[in-house]
Amino acid sequence: MDLFDIFEEHVDQIIDGLVAEGVVPEDANRRGVIVELPRDTGHGDLSTNAAMVLAKPSKMNPRALAEQIAGKLGEIDIVASAEVAGPGFINLRLETSFWPRIVKAVLEAGDDYGKSNIGGGAKLNIEYVSANPTGPMHVGHTRGAVFGDALARLLEFTGYDVCREYYINDAGAQVDVLARSAFLRYREALGEDIGEIPEGLYPGDYLVPLGVSLSETHGEALLSMDEAEWLPIVKDAAIDAMMALIREDLAKLNIHHDVFFSEKTLHENNGAAIGAVIESLRSAGHIYRGRLDPPKGTLPEDWEDREQTLFRATDFGDDVDRALEKSDGSYTYFAADIAYHKDKFDRGFAHQIDVLGADHGGYIKRLKAALKAISDGKGELDVRICQLVKLLRDGAEVKMSKRAGTFVTLRDVVEEVGVDPVRFMMLMRKNDATLDFDFARVTEQSKDNPVFYVQYGHARTCSLFRQLEESIPGMDSANLDHATAPLTRLTDEGEIAIMRKLAQYPRVIAGAAAAQEPHRIAFYLYELASDLHSHWARGKVAPHLRIIQEDDWELTQDRFALIAAVGNTLKSGLTILGVSAPREMR
RNA sequence: GUCCCCGUAGCUCAGUCGGAUAGAGCGUCGGAUUCCUAAUCCGAAGGCCAGAGGUUCGAAUCCUCUCGGGGACGCCA
Numbered sequence: 240m241d242l243f244d245i246f247e248e249h250v251d252q253i254i255d256g257l258v259a260e261g262v263v264p265e266d267a268n269r270r271g272v273i274v275e276l277p278r279d280t281g282h283g284d285l286s287t288n289a290a291m292v293l294a295k296p297s298k299m300n301p302r303a304l305a306e307q308i309a310g311k312l313g314e315i316d317i318v319a320s321a322e323v324a325g326p327g328f329i330n331l332r333l334e335t336s337f338w339p340r341i342v343k344a345v346l347e348a349g350d351d352y353g354k355s356n357i358g359g360g361a362k363l364n365i366e367y368v369s370a371n372p373t374g375p376m377h378v379g380h381t382r383g384a385v386f387g388d389a390l391a392r393l394l395e396f397t398g399y400d401v402c403r404e405y406y407i408n409d410a411g412a413q414v415d416v417l418a419r420s421a422f423l424r425y426r427e428a429l430g431e432d433i434g435e436i437p438e439g440l441y442p443g444d445y446l447v448p449l450g451v452s453l454s455e456t457h458g459e460a461l462l463s464m465d466e467a468e469w470l471p472i473v474k475d476a477a478i479d480a481m482m483a484l485i486r487e488d489l490a491k492l493n494i495h496h497d498v499f500f501s502e503k504t505l506h507e508n509n510g511a512a513i514g515a516v517i518e519s520l521r522s523a524g525h526i527y528r529g530r531l532d533p534p535k536g537t538l539p540e541d542w543e544d545r546e547q548t549l550f551r552a553t554d555f556g557d558d559v560d561r562a563l564e565k566s567d568g569s570y571t572y573f574a575a576d577i578a579y580h581k582d583k584f585d586r587g588f589a590h591q592i593d594v595l596g597a598d599h600g601g602y603i604k605r606l607k608a609a610l611k612a613i614s615d616g617k618g619e620l621d622v623r624i625c626q627l628v629k630l631l632r633d634g635a636e637v638k639m640s641k642r643a644g645t646f647v648t649l650r651d652v653v654e655e656v657g658v659d660p661v662r663f664m665m666l667m668r669k670n671d672a673t674l675d676f677d678f679a680r681v682t683e684q685s686k687d688n689p690v691f692y693v694q695y696g697h698a699r700t701c702s703l704f705r706q707l708e709e710s711i712p713g714m715d716s717a718n719l720d721h722a723t724a725p726l727t728r729l730t731d732e733g734e735i736a737i738m739r740k741l742a743q744y745p746r747v748i749a750g751a752a753a754a755q756e757p758h759r760i761a762f763y764l765y766e767l768a769s770d771l772h773s774h775w776a777r778g779k780v781a782p783h784l785r786i787i788q789e790d791d792w793e794l795t796q797d798r799f800a801l802i803a804a805v806g807n808t809l810k811s812g813l814t815i816l817g818v819s820a821p822r823e824m825r
Numbered sequence: 826g827u828c829c830c831c832g833u834a835g836c837u838c839a840g841u842c843g844g845a846u847a848g849a850g851c852g853u854c855g856g857a858u859u860c861c862u863a864a865u866c867c868g869a870a871g872g873c874c875a876g877a878g879g880u881u882c883g884a885a886u887c888c889u890c891u892c893g894g895g896g897a898c899g900c901c902a
Contacts, residue, residue, distance in 0.1 A: 270842095278847095279845075279846075282845070286844095288844065324845075325845045327844095328844080411901075411902055412902085531899050534899060535898065539899075543900095545900095549899095558828060558898085559898085562899050562900060565900035566899095571899090576902095599897085600830070600896060601896080602897085603829080604828080624830080626830080626831095626895090627895090668838075668839095669838090671831085672830090672831075673831090675837070675838095680851095683864095685864055686866095689850080699861090699862070703861060705861095706861050706862090754842095758839090759839090762839060762849085769849090772866070776858095776865055776867080777867090779865085780857070780858090825862075
């Protein structure tokens with residue numbers, strides 16, 4: 240329970256009292272009533288909108304109602320004053336002894352500060368990355384990977400039982416192309432001059448080692464086979480090799496999935512798994528044979544009007560019904576995806592999250608429709624879209640083209656700038672807004688680089704402890720017992736600003752989890768680091784504000800409790816983002 | 826043509842289940858360091874929150890429309 244919860248409870252009880260007195264009607268909707276930190280510190284330490292929310296149902300003037308509530312809030316011992324302001328806000332000013340309680344709370348909670356059980360231990364499946372196994376990951380994949388991973392960490396921190404999952408698209412035509420491309424490299428490894436890689440095959444030289452390994456395993460045996468014979472062999476080997484590559488790439492970003500689910504398995508035994516899902520949908524009346532109107536806009540060249548097997552997606556909020564079978568009788572990607580989401584549902588994941596790229600925006604409605612249909616409305620799917628990343632180098636956009644072989648791989652970026660900056664920068668933007676990734680800025684070691692700014696904040700807290708050991712002979716900061724700090728001397732405005740910020744952390748975490756927006760944590764950390772740096776710098780001109788006061792151990796002890804609390808919170812937030820919290824930066 | 830996302834300071838963006846005088850960084854200008862890491866800090870200037878209606882005690886936030894940018898639009902994955 241955080242600071243705000245405590246006061247919301249107070250307010251709630253006061254409203255109960257007013258209901259009993261007949262001032263507020265019993266059925267008044269209290270949902271909008273909140274206690275928050277006013278933006279302007281001149282408005283006090285805490286404020287509530289209770290009177291404005293309840294004025295109308297109570298048929299009262301907001302300010303008059305506010306006066307009544309304020310009177311009762313003023314009786315709480317920790318409240319120094321409760322005043323009505325503006326249209327009916329109630330502003331609370333707390334006793335100065337209040338804020339240090341936050342420091343104590345942070346230190347007592349340790350790594351658990353901000354942790355909650357909002358999820359109640361509910362199982363939750365988050366599918367992310369799911370890049371096609373046709374080559375190494377490029378920067379475009381990086382954002383979804385980092386976002387999904389940070390979201391998973393965040394949801395775990397807030398009490399969900401999270402399963403991280405990767406859907407391997409190993410069933411379509413793309414992996415056949417991969418196999419043919421690999422076969423070419425196999426022939427090359429056997430000494431053949433393959434010349435230019437033909438149009439339509441993957442030209443990247445990441446397939447060269449695979450060709451060599453195929454030649455070592457199979458010798459020239461594959462050469463005498465028909466494509467129908469060698470293709471499955473080469474395809475399996477190629478997919479395994481590409482997935483190994485992708486796992487390595489992900490590991491470089493500190494990302495590890497719990498489950499890798501193969502699309503191909505859904506197509507095995509003549510598509511038994513997919514067929515079964517379609518059958519169950521059919522018996523529920525969600526499948527029919529019919530024709531679709533041609534798509535608007537530019538008509539595909541091979542458009543033919545034909546009767547086909549359709550899913551009544553429109554019954555579940557989609558714009559059109561969706562095809563489940565291709566004209567050659569095989570299942571569509573969507574059909575397999577329904578079976579996949581059904582599989583996840585059957586594994587106990589009523590709540591699922593899919594992290595998809597920007598180009599899949601048009602896919603959301605049908606996926607949601609599908610999960611609703613196969614779960615009888617019991618399943619819940621959230622789809623988070625990650626927008627494009629624009630790479631900038633020396634102020635100019637880096638154009639990427641697969642055909643020209645100029646795409647920047649995830650590995651390149653991580654090796655050039657490091658994991659921490661990559662992860663942090665990817666999380667400095669709301670996921671559904673496009674993001675500029677500027678190499679120069681990200682590698683810069685200055686305050687212009689948010690990740691260094693925040694990490695340096697953490698390093699600074701650690702540095703102060705080291706400094707303390709040097710200042711006070713025999714001091715071992717590891718044994719500094721914050722529990723014995725009196726916490727009565729943290730009265731400077733800079734210190735109070737930091738404590739106010741610390742108090743917000745649990746709410747920031749809860750809000751970020753509810754909105755599934757880890758970027759809020761990145762912004763919070765930036766602000767907390769800023770408060771720390773700002774306060775620290777004041778000690779430059781005002782020596783009495785320095786953390787270490789060699790002739791006043793009591794004060795020093797209090798200040799170190801605060802510094803420890805800041806370091807603790809910075810580390811907690813960075814950990815959720817999957818970014819390291821260095822103890823020293825030089 | 827339909828659907829989705831976006832439009833906030835010169836630039837890059839926060840803020841959006843409605844709250845008080847709309848914030849931060851960069852850039853510009855002016856300052857701070859004999860002393861806890863200057864990888865830092867302080868100050869100033871900078872706004873018709875794309876536009877128009879509507880709902881409300883109250884709108885950047887919700888609704889409708891318009892304009893502008895991006896994306897998607899049977900069998901690709």
